[in-house]
Amino acid sequence: xxxxxxxxxxxxxxxxxxxxxxxxxxxxxxxxxxxxxxxxxxxxxxxxxxxxxxxxxxxxxxxxxxxxxxxxxxxxxxxxxxxxxxxxxxxxxxxxxxxxxxxxxxxxxxxxxxxxxxxxxxxxxxxxxxxxxxxxxxxxxxxxxxxxxxxxxxxxxxxxxxxxxxxxxxxxxx
Numbered sequence: 001x002x003x004x005x006x007x008x009x010x011x012x013x014x015x016x017x018x019x020x021x022x023x024x025x026x027x028x029x030x031x032x033x034x035x036x037x038x039x040x041x042x043x044x045x046x047x048x049x050x051x052x053x054x055x056x057x058x059x060x061x062x063x064x065x066x067x068x069x070x071x072x073x074x075x076x077x078x079x080x081x082x083x084x085x086x087x088x089x090x091x092x093x094x095x096x097x098x099x100x101x102x103x104x105x106x107x108x109x110x111x112x113x114x115x116x117x118x119x120x121x122x123x124x125x126x127x128x129x130x131x132x133x134x135x136x137x138x139x140x141x142x143x144x145x146x147x148x149x150x151x152x153x154x155x156x157x158x159x160x161x162x163x164x165x166x167x168x169x170x171x172x173x174x
Contacts, residue, residue: 001147005077008143013073016136017066023131027124038110039064045108068104072097073136080140083150090137094130101129 027033040061044051049060076093079085084092098114105111114122144150149157 001081002078004147005081005144006074008080009074009077009140010070011073012077012136012139012143013070014066015139016073016076016132017069019135020069020128020132021065024128027128031124033124035061037061038105039068041110042104042108045110046104068100069132069136072100073140076133076136077140077144080137080144081147081150083152083154083156085137085141085144085150085153087134087137089141090134091130093137094133097129097133098126 028035035056037056040057041051043049043060043064044057075096076090079089079093102111102114106113114125117125
């Protein structure tokens, strides 16, 4: 499962980041919002690369933007293979995506906690990351479904709902 989840996750995450980027570019055309270079600055600090104030490191920005999206797709693929599929799982993953950004940006000193942002910027970021999470989830779920139900889904099929008297299925069925 892990090998499959790895390549499928990279594919799903890349698809999700492409969809998110297309949405961001459309939104920027409508609103006039400039590109953010926070991803580039974060990657520069994480890797110890020299920072050049005033210069917009577009290639570094793209590397962080697409790399982070592709790598996080692996986690969403693992979720799908475990049986965590559908919109609820994609919503859970949206929180993971946002949390990942905030940990990296705040730990490096590049970003500030979201509660300090102007509301308009916060809404835009939440929207784009949610689009990423649901697009990534759709691809990850579709790819994982080709392998059949995940262990969690097989367990749930024993008796729908959560019941104290229903234990996990035997290992050979999980």
